Amino acid sequence: MTKKRYIISIALLVLLLACKSSKKEFSNDRETQKVDYFADNGFGNTVAIVQHPSGVYHKGVTYVAYQGPLEDPYVASYNHTTKEWKGPFKAGVSQMGKDPNRKKRIDNHGKPALLIDKAGYIHIAFGGHGGTREDGHNPLGNHHYGKNLHAVSKKPLDISEWETLDNISLFGTYSQFVKMDNGDIYLFYRHGAHRSDWVYQKSTDNGKTFGEPVSFLKHKRRTEIEAEDSWYPWVSRGNGDDIIVAFDYHICRDNKNAQDPRGHIPERHNLYYMVFDTKTGEWKNVKNESLKMPLTKEMADEKTLVKGIANDWTFQGITDVDPNGNPHVVVLVGPDIGAKRSGPKRLQHFRWDGNAWLQSKNSNLPRGNGDIEVTSATEVSIYVESETNNDIGEIARWDSFDGGDTFKKNHIFLQRKNSGFVISALIDNPHPDARIIVGEKEEGSDFRKMYLLGDNGPIKRNKEQTIFEKQTINQNKN
Ligand code: ZN
Numbered sequence: 001m002t003k004k005r006y007i008i009s010i011a012l013l014v015l016l017l018a019c020k021s022s023k024k025e026f027s028n029d030r031e032t033q034k035v036d037y038f039a040d041n042g043f044g045n046t047v048a049i050v051q052h053p054s055g056v057y058h059k060g061v062t063y064v065a066y067q068g069p070l071e072d073p074y075v076a077s078y079n080h081t082t083k084e085w086k087g088p089f090k091a092g093v094s095q096m097g098k099d100p101n102r103k104k105r106i107d108n109h110g111k112p113a114l115l116i117d118k119a120g121y122i123h124i125a126f127g128g129h130g131g132t133r134e135d136g137h138n139p140l141g142n143h144h145y146g147k148n149l150h151a152v153s154k155k156p157l158d159i160s161e162w163e164t165l166d167n168i169s170l171f172g173t174y175s176q177f178v179k180m181d182n183g184d185i186y187l188f189y190r191h192g193a194h195r196s197d198w199v200y201q202k203s204t205d206n207g208k209t210f211g212e213p214v215s216f217l218k219h220k221r222r223t224e225i226e227a228e229d230s231w232y233p234w235v236s237r238g239n240g241d242d243i244i245v246a247f248d249y250h251i252c253r254d255n256k257n258a259q260d261p262r263g264h265i266p267e268r269h270n271l272y273y274m275v276f277d278t279k280t281g282e283w284k285n286v287k288n289e290s291l292k293m294p295l296t297k298e299m300a301d302e303k304t305l306v307k308g309i310a311n312d313w314t315f316q317g318i319t320d321v322d323p324n325g326n327p328h329v330v331v332l333v334g335p336d337i338g339a340k341r342s343g344p345k346r347l348q349h350f351r352w353d354g355n356a357w358l359q360s361k362n363s364n365l366p367r368g369n370g371d372i373e374v375t376s377a378t379e380v381s382i383y384v385e386s387e388t389n390n391d392i393g394e395i396a397r398w399d400s401f402d403g404g405d406t407f408k409k410n411h412i413f414l415q416r417k418n419s420g421f422v423i424s425a426l427i428d429n430p431h432p433d434a435r436i437i438v439g440e441k442e443e444g445s446d447f448r449k450m451y452l453l454g455d456n457g458p459i460k461r462n463k464e465q466t467i468f469e470k471q472t473i474n475q476n477k478n
Pocket of ligand 1: 194195230250251252253264
């Protein structure tokens with residue numbers, strides 16, 4: 001072999017080895033390619049603040065629920081010790097999301113709320129938007145669509161198999177679950193479409209049976225204008241045996257009315273707060289005065305008002321209490337908030353100091369949907385999705401260390417250019433690595449990538465495990 005040939009041979013060999021090893025690296029890379037979402041089959045407004053909780057942390061595992069293909073409920077879980085994902089599994093079949101001729105393509109009202117009972121069975125309520133006339137007379141309101149259903153896991157802490165039970169009112173929508181320390185389960189919801197009472201049903205046997213619906217917010221015809229009183233409460237655990245409620249008022253105008261040429265619009269006003277002592281069954285205002293139930297608009301204005309917001313519109317109250325029982329309440333406020341992302345609407349924060357409601361000094365709280373966590377008398381955090389001025393969607397935490405007097409954006413969990421997010425309420429009893437469930441809106445698609453976000457950002461998953469069937473009734477999309 002000549003020297004020249006020898007050098008060429010060696011060079012070829014080196015090249016061959018280099019290629020081989022880089023190819024090997026590449027294939028390894030593909031096998032373990034991680035992405036920061038856990039599923040790609042979220043559908044429509046896959047999670048929201050109102051239907052909640054949509055996630056619970058329990059014995060080392062975070063369980064999450066969201067609206068998937070055909071508006072059916074899906075449940076996934078993440079084990080924080082083994083770092084193993086399971087699911088999502090379809091946990092029930094919604095009556096909505098199946099009709100290709102329906103004018104409103106995606107109803108979105110039947111998103112699942114999730115709860116784990118004392119025996120470890122996992123429950124979801126889903127699929128309702130007031131029921132239909134075929135379902136018969138609604139004694140507490142009017143009809144619209146869907147059927148509220150209750151499904152339970154067949155085995156404790158196992159999300160792979162589910163059974164749908166016929167033990168809650170099918171007229172429900174906006175399901176909200178609360179579990180007390182003694183294991184009692186409360187399912188709160190609106191008993192029909194806009195012109196309906198808000199009620200709860202209580203179970204003392206781990207959701208096997210529920211008591212009859214009990215009204216706590218009353219819908220009522222107004223006499224001086226062509227409209228009805230309607231409500232949007234958000235219900236959560238307070239301290240001890242308390243359940244706390246933040247709510248705003250929907251003036252449900254007739255389609256044709258003399259007061260507003262626009263007819264019926266999603267017009268909401270005011271911010272209210274009240275407490276349900278589940279031990280005594282008594283409802284009270286922030287001053288501990290007893291309230292006559294179901295609450296009417298007149299009594300709400302007189303006894304439970306946090307702030308009268310008559311001209312601006314409101315959206316989605318949220319609340320938490322500090323260890324002394326002093327509540328904090330947050331709501332979105334702005335002109336014609338009905339067109340959701342337009343207008344200079346902002347979150348406004350209020351806190352009760354024992355004598356009066358005080359408003360946060362911040363006028364620069366973001367505009368977006370969020371949830372609040374009060375950890376001490378001085379520490380308050382608001383988790384919120386919003387869009388920055390540069391078309392960047394982000395999920396961030398705004399912290400206060402002065403009891404809610406001032407807030408500052410302290411932590412960004414997730415940021416994406418040209419995409420928007422929908423977020424859940426805070427996960428119940430959250431592990432710090434998994435606080436919120438997020439769906440990422442993508443241009444031109446109804447499907448959403450689903451994220452589970454915590455203090456270390458999104459929890460990752462192998463890419464090939466995140467791809468799921470995306471069945472849709474609309475053949476032109478996706
Ligand atoms: Zn209405």
